Amino acid sequence: MTVRARLAACLFFLNAAALAGGSAVWESHTYEDFLKGRFEGVALTRDGRLILAPALETLADTGDAGIWSVATAPDGTVYFAGGHRGRLWRYRKGSKPEMVWQAPQPEIFALATDSRGRLFAATSPNGKIFLFENGKASEYFDPKATYIWSLKIAPDGILYAGTGSEGKVYRIPKAGEGEVYYETGQTNVTALGLDPQGRLLAGTEPNGILYRIEARGKAFALYDANLQEIRAIVPGARGETYVAALGGSQAQKQAQAAVSAATSTAPAGVVTTSITVTAEADARAQSGIEVKPKADAPKPTATAMPEAQATAAPAEIPGMEKAAIYRINPDGMIETVWSSKEENILDLAIKGGDIAFSTDRQGRIYQLSSQLSSALLLETREGETTRLIQAGGELLAATSNSGKLLRIGEPAKQGRYISAVHDAGNAARWGRIEWRGAGSLIFRTRSGNSARPDATWSDWSEPITDPARNQIPSPPARYVQWLADLPQNAAVDAVSISYQAPNGKPQVRSIQVLPQWTALPPKLSAPAPSTSSYSITVTDTGEAAPTTSAGTPSQVVPRSGTPQILISWQADDPDNDRLLYKLEYRAASESRWIELRKNIAENSVLEDAERFADGRYIFRVTANDSASNQPDQVKRAELLSAPVLIDLTPPQVTARVEGRGAFIDASDSASPLRRAEASIDGGPWQPLAATDGVIDGRKETFEFKAPSTQGEISVVIRVIDAAGNAGLTRLVLR
Template identity: 25%
Template sequence: MRVKISAILFALGLCALSISTSLAVQPVHWKISGVQDWQKTDRDSIGITGEGRVVLNRGHSRISGFEGLTVWDILETGGRTFVATGDQGTLYQITSGGKAEKVLSILQPEITAMGTNQRGDLFLGGAPDGAIYKVSGKEANLFVDLPENYIWAILPWGSSDLMVATGNAGKLYRVKSNGEASLFVDTEASHISGLIPLEGGELLATTEGPGRLLKINARGDIEVLYEAGQPEVRSPCRDEDGAIYFVVNPAKADKVRGQVMRLSPTGAVEKLWEALSGYAYDLHIDGQQNLWVSTGGGKDSGTVVRIQVDAPDQWTEVVRLPEPQITSMSMSGGVPVWVGTGGLGRVYALEASEAPQGVVHSTIEDAGSNARWGSLSLAPGPNPNSVRVYTRSGNTRDPDKTWSEWQRVPLQGIRGLVPSPAARFLQWKLELGSAASEVSEVDVVYLPANRPPRIQNLSVSELGAPLERGLDRASLNPVGQSLPGGLRIEFQPGAGNGRKDRESANDAEASWVRRFRSVTWKGTDPNKDKLKYDLSLKASDESRWNPVARDLTGPPWVWDSATVPDGWYQVQVEANDGEENQSEQTLRARRSSEPFLVDNTPPEFSSLSFEGSQITGTVSDKMSTIKSIEYSLDGETWRRVFPEDGIPDMSRESFKIQISTSLESGSYTLVVRAFDEAGNLGAGRLEFRKR
């Protein structure tokens, strides 16, 4: 007989095998680097770049005096700056003193667009009634009432006319100087979301529902330049080379977020940039091939991002505001100077230079237990006069008065020791103090306290685990057993017929195999220390655990249960992390299995007798129930016989075998065999003579 265990070494009796590896314990590096990490931090006057750095934002200040929920539009004309707002339909202007001054209110709750004609007259688009008002001093007079509900763009057209983009029906109207309106084109979209003029009396329009980029000629003919496959295209702009840029927004900013697209003069369309969170709103291009896009409506705050057209991966958040949306921008000299917000309607003035200081608060690091803090390092190496780092620690998940005070890390070059006391949680604060200050990574090293290992899912393979006959390769017809823990044992009793099937092995050919049992468990260590395992065994009537295996590196453990008497047993697994820790710091964990039965004793036959044409007998088992009874007469095929009560379900069963009346007179030998639930085979023999 040859015995083989796949992928392990096996020996009869007690045996162990190792199939797991663990990571050595090391100090933990808590790193914050890259765009996604920085996005999770709390930043004040700090922006993120496409290269994963944090830099100072542009300086900005909030203009006081605005009321309402949304700033829809900002327009500079005639030396004045006007702001269109909702939900009170109010027009403001920003005074030279940097304050908001109310100019007027219209009879509709929203002023969604502003525009002028060639003569400089100011017009307002109202919603939800789709009316256009002409401003005269501090009064707004109804100029024209269009059939649609929303006014989204007002452009000068000719010497005194207007082109007006509308929604809930995406139609374009031409409005003459006397207020007479005529339909110029119906895009058959829900909204015309954006409109800019082109040469030769042509227009570039964007739509919502569906999201498309359109070119409209002077006759009102429409050419679809791009269909986005998303519900909204908006905010078109064009550079001096003829490339067109526009925003595409999904219905829900989840897996897909607001995008900035480019349509080249050759007709190729490409995505230049995607918002970190939410949607993109307003889009402009300056004379230096920089795009300026406002964002919001996601999990993060509203931002203004500068994108280099020739290197779109090199983008920078130049403004980040507390409001959830930046809905509009007003440009001057190629850069935004005013921005308006939604969610809470506010206007901010942007400065030409960076803010004097910005602060980044990290997320809270959970060491899992009390930890000793090591070094903190920055990359790239900062100017010590422009970058300061502070830390604090505590034992509550949210910082409170029990935490330590902020303490400055004494940097020497790029590195310094964290001064905060040992605790479970740590947070750092980074202050940037000049335009040259840039940080791409903060790395904190700490050593968590040793924590005990854990043992889970301890189990012992069931009595009489199923076996298969044959393998998926040419073999000598072995018998294989799959045990918990990914273990497979092959038993090869001798030359076979080379069968490759995997049918279940029957009790007769596999009964001697079933004594092999496996113990499996899952050991984990919160410090990722390597673990060693000691196993012990005891009978149910014993009080002391008996060691059976030491220094195992992992499950499963397999043993021949025939080496112990029948009865109820338990296995105990003890894990220790001593290989990675000094003896006084070694921690242990123990877990005991549920009691399991060892039964290697076969059933026994008694009271076998022949009388008339019937053989009777009894079979019994000390530990298990009887599973099946079979007989063979003079070496013929084995035939099954059922107990007298019809069900083999007791540890003692009586049975009867009816001998055929056609059997000739003479001497015969009857062999009976029985299998118990553990798979043990017991046999009996009866010689009888039929007259």
């Protein structure tokens, strides 16, 4: 964005924010803001501008659940296939698409064409690789694998196949002849590609490892991604390689769909559950990169189908990365050039000097520039855009949920952008809609009280086209949404909606009263004099009086601190208004409130506990939002604490000596007694029992018996109440 454009944006939003007190503004002006909306013939540039997107032309609507694979022949013929009916389609420019073959299996997960225009098709489950030539299909190779996920023709014309569920790569030099070229130790080889030097690359699942296969049985692990599946591999124009990875295993979803289709007589819809990875396959996946060849396992019969497992889809953790694009540079350095926490990436394609990639969010297609900035090229409005391919200088896209082949052409003549829904937090009155852009833009709004627009929402408003007459006509409600219709040469840079929501009432959620002990600051002692002080009294006889000593004063051990009470509370406001508080208290037996603090912004107060007499007290916190609202709109809320016992007085303790023992009487005026202990000659504290067997009253009598040893002993008795106050007495037994 240019300096002038940035300045205009700042002025625009300063004007939008200059509203009456208490009003709010919903702003959309960045790439991230607009990306939350819905795009119908509209694209989003890297700097956050809405413009017309390339037009979409439907070349074929197969009626199938999805298209899984696409390939182009040297003469420009496009082949595409999918599920769940195993149908192969052909499209030639200027003619209608036609179905040219139906496989014996329900899925065709991979297609590849060689320089002679021959087409190879891989079927699943328990399928084979077929050669389609001159309008006829014939079996080319049977890898004896449950799934065949990927095919690739090397520069020397040799065909390679990536399979599952044993994670093997096959090298197939000619019909009927093939060999295991490399065993990855993973469950599935989900992608095959070539690097700029023509070396074979293999991407796997479930550990997301990318291999460079250098010879039979020899490979180098280029990258171990933190995502589950390597989905696509394409070489770049400057010696780099781009790799797409996703977290929710697409291979497992497609495998389960294939099993469902194979075991059902009716066409199946798109299945989003995953299959269960067997313990044997999982052990191989976890065992590391190098896996020694194993003896061939018993092969399934031609009619055997894998058993469907009723299992949950791979777990997706909110906030965690779901997909990424990695760039492998010629020097081997790997960097993440794009990632998402909301969308799974499904394919990559070179588009000029940029990278086009597709996702499972409304079938979006993005464009990543050589400077690594992304832009939303368009939304196909299908569930997923599964494959991208360049054909005759044009970008083609295949989709699922509705198996279509689409051509991406020149910019559309018109388009529509529908914003995300905005939550005002409460029923709001709408103000103005303001915008900045180019061309003859048309805006509409609607509102409602359900989080998702439905039949209860208002209709779209009449067009708003004049910036001077931009009052929003939609009725007051909690939620609002806007749309923009873009004609040719139009663009949207920023949109704002102002609104006034009723002031929400704050809420005081809790009050907590805790005791504290604050240490007293140390006192500075006076320096000792260098000589002893004394006085001399002179009598009238001239003789000196006897010298009198000043004596040695007793040392006083001062109290180390003062008791305090911390009163804290939690409060919030639905509008995030700044809150001010008033703190009051009263004795539980009284009705008059006494103010402790007023108009404080902090949510805690530390008070000297000694300002309260012993007893039970109730505290009240009142919150108000006067700092953020006009006086007539201020809202208040209050909360009372539970009764709080304040007891600073220790129990009264007396002792009655009887021989080599004593009876101790203890009482407390505020709280019950909890514990009594005795220490003999400064020794450890030993518990004393109440004469009635239970220490639970405000008055108790305890008995102390001296040990059998003869001689004088000093005994300190300590009685502690429920507030932790300790009453002490000392006695001497002889």
